[in-house]
Amino acid sequence: MPTPLPCTILRRRSPLARLTVSAVLALALSALFAVSPAWAAEGQISGLAGKCVDVAAASNANGTAVQLYDCNGTNAQKWSNSGDGTLRALGKCLDVVDRSTANGAAVQLWDCSGGANQQWVVTGARDIVNPAANKCLDVRDNNSANGTRLQIWTCTGGANQKWNAPASGGGNPSGFVVSEAQFNQMFPNRNSFYTYSGLTAALSAYPGFAGTGSDTTKKQEAAAFLANVNHETGGLVYVVEQNTANYPHYCDWNQPYGCPAGQAAYYGRGPIQLSWNFNYKAAGDALGIDLLNNPWLVQNDASVAWKTGLWYWNTQSGPGTMTPHAAMVNGAGFGQTIRSINGSLECDGRNPAQVQSRVDAYQRFASILGVSPGNNLYC
Structure with missing residues (x-):
């Protein structure tokens, strides 16, 4: 042939x-966190060095930095799986700044808009992925210090990209x-x-x-x-x-x-x-x-x-x-x-x-x- x-x-x-x-x-x-809002779950998202995804100063102002910080049980660290692919805290959404898909783009808190930069997939491998960028939620420079900014980055499987997120609470596990x-x-x-x-x-x-x-x-x-x-x-x-x-x-x-x-x-x-x-x-x-x-x-x-x-x-x-x-x-x-x-x-x-x-x-x-x-x- x-x-x-x-x-x-x-x-x-x-x-x-x-x-x-x-x-x-x-x-x-x-x-994906694709469950009905009736099954929404709430809790901390912990990762590198046992620290938590945290909204800086517990502010719900648009543009507030999302960072790594000692887990403290406050509302600044209480994230909900709303059932529509978003992750929410203080009434707003985890958002990629300027809708960027580039490595190093920071994440922030912002009014929920339904945009692709506010969609997140939680995988069985404990990655939290923004599908639009096909990149993972990442702790900048693998730095576990309080206040280290979170960003998106090409998924590497590293410890700075592994997270324990709220359980779905029902629906499809x-x-x-x-x-x-x-x-x-x-x-x-x-x-x-x-x-x-x-x-x-x-x-x-x-x-x-x-x-x-x-x-x-x-x-x-x-x-x-x-x-x-x-x-x-x-x-x-x-x-x-x-x-x-x-x-x-x-x-x-x-x-x-x-x-x-x-x-x-x-x-x-x-x-x-x-x-x-x-x-x-x-x-x-x-x-x-x-x-x-x-x-x-x-x-x-x-x-x-x-x-x-x-x-x-x-x-x-x-x-x-x-x-x-x-x-x-x-x-x-x-x-x-x-x-x-x-x-x-x-x-x-x-x-x-x-x-x-x-x-x-x-x-x-x-x-x-x-x-x-x-x-x-x-x-």
């Missing part, structure tokens, strides 16, 4: 067509817009490998996923992702590509790193069937996991499998013009996620039955989440 070019997505089919040729796509999601009960309703016959806990554990890799925009947008994106996954895996049944005759075909020896795991090691795996050595390399580099040398992690570790899907969904456009994440967040519609996943084989009338299968799943999942599917469903 011709030597493939190192693009992210090559020819692919659903496992329902026995995955004669697979490729790479998306998965996983982001955990994972924070993800899809509850475990809804997930099980969507995939009643799923393979036991594809666990809900594996999915929610993977959310911290891309906090903007299902954590950006309105509650409607978040649910639509989660439904869109899971609908495409449903199609690619036959309802989360298939973990690996079924046609073993294809396995030796996914090694591009023109890549400088070759195929260290073996000629036949890079077959389709996971929720969207990651395949080819260069895709394992790219996904692994992005996720900080050595998938080039150990591609079997994708079929043995549910969280890794979901993360590879998330990697594609949030960063790759395949044969389309935008990432699936961008398609849902920017209102382009579900049809553009199909184009980015398998448009060269399905869109523009090439395989309307496959497109309809994806659309049917998306509409069903949106109904389970209680949200309209929106417009532009077809590609």
Whole structure:
């Protein structure tokens, strides 16, 4: 067969067509304080050196600095999860100054406006992330002194970005817009490998996923992702590509790193069937996991499998013009996620039955989440 070019997505089919040729796509999601206001919880947010997120001088004036300070139980340190993605103290919202998405942008207290700079995702890994910037709440210079200003910064996993925030108090404990009960309703016959806990554990890799925009947008994106996954895996049944005759075909020896795991090691795996050595390399580099040398992690570790899907969904456009994440967040519609996943084989009338299968799943999942599917469903 011709030597493939190192693009992210090559020819692919659903496992329902026995995955004669697979490729790479998306998965996983982001955990968020997305519970109803009836479940709002209140308490301290503690972090570095056991100190608390504090409003300077307990002032509720717009622009008041938010800092690290000894925990003292005062209202200046009492933060509520209001159920709309905001974190509030003294009647106002935790806010990124000037709507900046840059490293080092300070946070402050400000009137709640519904802006993206006031949206926060609390992940299972104890990060507090602003999805618009895709950055973490951070203690400046890793300095635990009282009065140290808080800011946003690229997520590093450091101790100065780890927080113990108020519990949700009810609703969905994972924070993800899809509850475990809804997930099980969507995939009643799923393979036991594809666990809900594996999915929610993977959310911290891309906090903007299902954590950006309105509650409607978040649910639509989660439904869109899971609908495409449903199609690619036959309802989360298939973990690996079924046609073993294809396995030796996914090694591009023109890549400088070759195929260290073996000629036949890079077959389709996971929720969207990651395949080819260069895709394992790219996904692994992005996720900080050595998938080039150990591609079997994708079929043995549910969280890794979901993360590879998330990697594609949030960063790759395949044969389309935008990432699936961008398609849902920017209102382009579900049809553009199909184009980015398998448009060269399905869109523009090439395989309307496959497109309809994806659309049917998306509409069903949106109904389970209680949200309209929106417009532009077809590609």
